[in-house]
Amino acid sequence: MKLARLRDLALIPAIIAIAVVGYLVNPVFLNSENLINVLQQQSEISLLVLAQALVLIAGRMDLSLESTFGLAPGVAAWLVLAPGITHGLGILPPGLAIPVTLAAGVVIGLINGLLIVRFQLNGFIVTLGMLIVLRGLLTGISDGKTFFNLPESMLYLGNAVWIGLPASIWLSLILFTAFIVIAGYTRFGRSLYAIGGNADAARAAGIRTDRVLWTVLILAGLLAALGGLLLTGRLASVAAAQGQGAIFTVFAAAVIGGVSLNGGKGTIFGAFTGILLLYLVQNVLTLGGVPAQWIGALNGAIILIALMLARVTSGRAQE
């Protein structure tokens, strides 16, 4: 346990180092407004990281999360918006927008579970296929355009401020805390580690491995939908490309945070420090005045540098 706790904190030195560098680059970095800004920017995608970390610990992968992130709020917008300026059917009352968003996440998780757990198809390819299909569906229902004029309920979570902090930051922190507890202190959480570590042994210990995998895939879809809803609220729109390409950052954050791609290893707290580190570095670069055209190349470089940082500070090989 002690060892595990130390591993958990492996990225803290890196985060402190970035904070120092950030301050030297531009003292604004440590202003509370800037830090809140960084936290809010990462809050939506952090839910994807949380979802992915859970799936990875159980020894699987879910690539489709980035498409769920866009499609779930997209479907809700499509169903509640009146036909007119943007594509919409207007067949549901606006009050149902949030339930529909979350239900879409659950349904996608169910489909993944059906294909991966029930039919025993390869999870990587299944979710890759789902990634493409779901993205295509969003493009289809939106006609490749952006949904806007969204109902008030869909905007609330992305804009509300609770006790001085944006609601999305609260939600991200609350969910991470909850899942740190769930992963560490519940039979469900421990069974994720058992299954990812050695599925046969887990089955021999009486764990219903199929049920746990179903649950984690559905949970992942739900978290992705919620993340998408937060971003939709902040931007007051659903673009056809919402979430596109995010899965790479998500994987990078999880691995940087010490979650093994082979399953059974890593912590939820580690995953959180992973995504936080990535966004802090990005923020420092922006404050440092890096031109926008170079941000793409730098984003990739950041991931590699963060990987190396994590390797150095944790002192163990990544998997």
Add this chain to the structure above:
Amino acid sequence: MPAAAAESVSKRFGVTVALDQVSMQVVPGEIHALVGRNGAGKSTLVSLLTGLQAPDAGTVSFDGVPAPPVADRAGWRSRVACVYQKSTVIGELSVAENVFLNRQPRRRGLIGWKAMREQAQELLAAWGVQVEVSQPASALPVEQRQLVEIARALSYGSRFIILDEPTAQLDADAISGLFAKMAALKSQGVTFLFISHHLAEVYQICDTVTVLRDARHVLTAPVSDVSQAQLVAAMTGEATSLLAPPGNRARVERSGVPALKVVELDGLSLEIAAGEIVGLAGSGSSGKMTAAETIVGLRKAASGTVYVGQRKLRPGSVPDALSAGIGFVPQDRHREGLVAGLSVAENATMTVPEKLGRAGFLSAKRRDQLGTEAIEAFDIKASGPEQPVADLSGGNQQKVVMARAMANDPSVLVLLQPTAGVDVRAKETLLAAATQAAARGAGVLIVSDDLDDLRPADRVIVLYKGTIVDEMPRGWHDHTLIAAMEGVTA
């Protein structure tokens, strides 16, 4: 009332009959040996007795009560447990959590880690297992992991434990530790079914022995009533000695350049002449495996050099060792020996891509041809060179590893535990291959915990805590060798 009984159980997989009307009774409080060659039906019988599969015909019962349906895992767990060769402990989780997996003690719905550690410590101590429960299970040595598995099984209420080749990966010290623990548990009323390829162990620890051959029950008798020769005859269906005698190999001329010369390799020096077979013996902590792995380049030595003929090897480089003419069988075939999903031919030719074609291109035809040759030369039971090695039995997998070691016509052959977990016949084939290699002029180094493996050696070097303490010519007695391995001068 037998602790466990199978009543004329049969099981077939497709066209293969895995078990044909086998009956067996295990008396409470005994250690019952189950022996048979690879493929005799032992594993199938175990899977029926543990409820992993239902028999096609016949019944299984415990203490006279018919076994629960296959789906009732909890019911099975409280009656029988199996410690498999492959560990069912999850290495990443702590010992305590492994013991209480999926039944962790909870307080207000959350897992009470402290309570769990205390209860696990208590539980293990009650069965005499002294282990620090907060460490990850992967940190435990194999024998302690097995004890943890046994204690976990007992804590579910089961008093009938099946041990599936528990000694295959243990050294002599650990085996005697395990046997002492089994004897202690037996006196506490635990019944064991013990599966092993080492007949000596059957005589050492078991009360009764059951032999299976070709899916059929051959005999069940008290161990004291069966001689070793009778047992081997029952297993193989013909009278035969345990191992063909080494034969009168010509005395090896130890002049000229040695095939293998090890100079001060982390303090160890030895020479092996061309055509000579040298055994390396020692207990688990003697460092014999480390020494052998250093010679073949799997590990890097802090100091010292290895020569193959005149050539000096680059330290810690397996490719260099291979190109200098070393062939080796690694210690653990599952971990280092084989790629399970690849074919027999691919595995057997993995060390010799240069034989398969030019300029980095491989010819599948050439490869399968070499694979077929290996299948013939080593008597590998496979449907063909394209069959994945994962489908083969343990003995035949080990033959593939041996074929791989011999693929580059090595001038030095290093064998680590070459016969771990294989049956008598496969053992003969494997050791015969080593003898043939020596006859062709290779220097052979056999490193093993199994004394039978060392018998063909011209001389056996005994290692104790990293230094050579003794050297015995062929014809040594078991007890003198074991005494030397344990650091006792007999």
